[in-house]
Amino acid sequence: MRYDSITEAIGNTPLVRIDADVHGLGNIDLYAKLELLNPFGSVKDRPAWHMARPLLEAAADGDGTVVELSSGNTAKALALLAGMHGLRFKSVTNRMRVPEIKELLLLLGAEIEELPGRSECLDPTDTDDPLTRFHQALAEPGNAYLHTDQYFNPRNAEAHAMGTGPEIVKDLDGRAPDWFIACVGTAGSSTGVARALREHHPRVGVVGLVAHKSDFIPGIRTMDEVQQVGLFDPATYDTIESVTSQEAIDGMITLIRRCGVLSGPTGGAAYHGAVRRLRAVDARLAQTGERQTAVFIVCDRAESYLSYVRERRPEVLGRPARGHSVASLTEAEVQERGKVLAVADARSWTATADPRPLVVDLRGPHAYAALHIEGSINIVDELFEELVRTGLPFSKRTPLLLVCPVGEKSLRFAALLTRMGHPDVRSLAGGVVAWRDAGAPLVRE
Template sequence: MIVKNATDLIGNTPMLEIDPSIHGLKNINLYAKLELLNPFGSVKDKTAWNMLKHDLAEIKASGQTVIEASSGNTAKAMQMICAMHEIPFRIVTNRVRVREVKEILQLLGTEIDELPGQSQCLDPTDPNDPLFVVEKIMSQEPGKYFHTSQYTNKRNLEAHIEMTGREIAADLDVVHYFVGGLGTTGSTRGTGEFLKSAGSPYLKSIGIVCTKGGLIPGIRNSDEMHEVGLFEKEFYDEIIEVSVDEAIDSMLTLVKSCGVLSGPTGGSSMAGALKYLRSIDATLTEKKNAVFLVCDRAEWYLSYMQKYRPQLFGLKKKASALAEIDEAQCESAPSLDTDRAQQWLESDNNVLVLDLRGSLAFKGSHIEGALNIPQETFEELCENSIPIAEGRKILFVCPVGDQSRKFSAYFSRLGFDCASLQGGFVAWRDQGKPTKKGRRRAKCKVAL
């Protein structure tokens, strides 16, 4: 087969029927839709192409730069397409958390605006939002940018109505269960909508998210779905939470047993599919069909795998006492409501307020005298040492009070006099407790 353009290779991805000896289902045929075989390596090739192809000529003629808030795969595909048409491309993101993803974007020449590290804890007060920053950039230079807006763009959905859904329907007369990870939600919604209209009216659409506080690249965790403009909870018959370990286990099954070089997102979809289907399978008396998406490739995620499964690379796994804190320990961790916390701060000058929110949220407003170390950064510090002086009292503050409990449990176990702020900074602010805005960074003048 000879094609004139790489974009001609987008779509028409095959499906692999998974051997029952691998998945263990007796009455359900399980198929993997191999979106990793798109030319730029992921299901987002379809999204990127459909959002750009209608406007490329006009964008180039007007000298615009394409701008997008992307965590990786969409950015990769859009950069490739823009480069082929000699169009500048810029991304704004706070979610490039896998080294290879950032490196491939740099290799491709992407202009990256990487915002300060964001806490994994849900933060309704944080202005450190890529979409907000994109709008600000565009308002400063009107007409310079073309914003594809993958989180709200209906062409994201349409890409999977016209391609992914149509392709699956061409291969299977009827689909009873469709499973995919929830990022922008374009692929799962678009595919599901088409399948329901094309011979599968009783389709069950199952969305997959990562468990709270976890990181599976390409999908959101259970706290983050509010950020997604296209997300409609009622569209999904069920939303299944999958842990990092479950995603990696199924990813390795796809790689080693099925010969599919899937990334962790594909692993999460397979894990979630089996979690949902196993109980149903036992009740069936006739064969059903289930399809899950394998979104992208393993090669982008080697550093991620080294972090979570170092033994696969001959490395020793770091012992992390913080990671061993379970929900029961969090529930019993020392905590204070806002009134008692305020009394503690006013009566004892030795209390350190450690604010775990993102840096821009802290800059916007915080408890006076607080030290800001975003949660992800503080976790890394705790893995290597105890970053707080012995004898110091600590009030841990996160946005809504759930993640700070883990640190309170951990440091109290180490002998610190500490507590988590119940309800987090949101409760402190909403109850009218005193706050302070962050200082502007002074400009430095250098004499030569």
């Protein structure tokens, strides 16, 4: 195949059957759509090109800056596309969670601006959030940026409705699969593919996968976060289920070692969630003798996530296993050991207790600098977990109030420290968002 431009190589990715000996589903043919084989390395190549193309054509004089609120694969694809057209690219985010991606963006010539934000993602309903204000400013006429707006741009989903979905149907000999399992980030791929598949098979089952509560899987949102995405429509999905980071890594390892697919954790989450959901379906099919097909997407490659795996499963990379970690907690243990305080009780406790509790804010430094509880100290959750792995980071004589955006991460850390023997550690129920909504004072750095 010969192309005049690398953009012509976007799409037409393989659909590969996963051997039944690997997944154990005797009556379901499970296929992986290998979006990691797009030229820029991910499922985001399609919407990035589809969203950016009109803007790039309008800026044919080579002057301007493409901007996107992204710290991942969309930013990577847009940085390459902008550079090809002589334009600059700016990634705006409130937290770069994966160091390899940040370094790659810098290699691609991207400018990275980390704005303070009160939550870990864009919340368009929070008009005081600097990240939200920046997003709103991009929509104003006459601004200097070429904004692709992946969270609200219908061309995001359209790229998959026109490309990814029809390709799946074509490779299945003109039939839509019975099941489509998709991780939900911007909701573009799941929405667009589901739309295309249902044109051929109105009853195709669509399973959306989100990250479990306060867990972090690159490219996937939690259920709370996904509600803030403009393209997200619950009606798209027959069911929405959560996946943990440990399950995502398990699936990633299976795809790599058993299938030869160099999947990242998002593809691992999709594989694990698909097999888990389809086991019950497979049992029913065994009684009827019917066969069905299912498709999931492998979104990107493993190489960009070695630090992510090293942090959560060091033994996979030949390193000693970690000590105390949040990942080792069961949900039952979190509920049993994690103590929470409502805002009013927390205000009273921090003001009158003797000794005074130490308030530890686990958010990123930009979010902390924007607004925080007066007198609190800032230790980012990743650093806090590193401290915890070697033992209790504070004296047992020091009461602790842990704070995060919405009270989920802090609850897990409170449970972990309680397990380790700290007698008085509590989590702020609802986090900084609840504190703000209750009208409790917040200060700027």
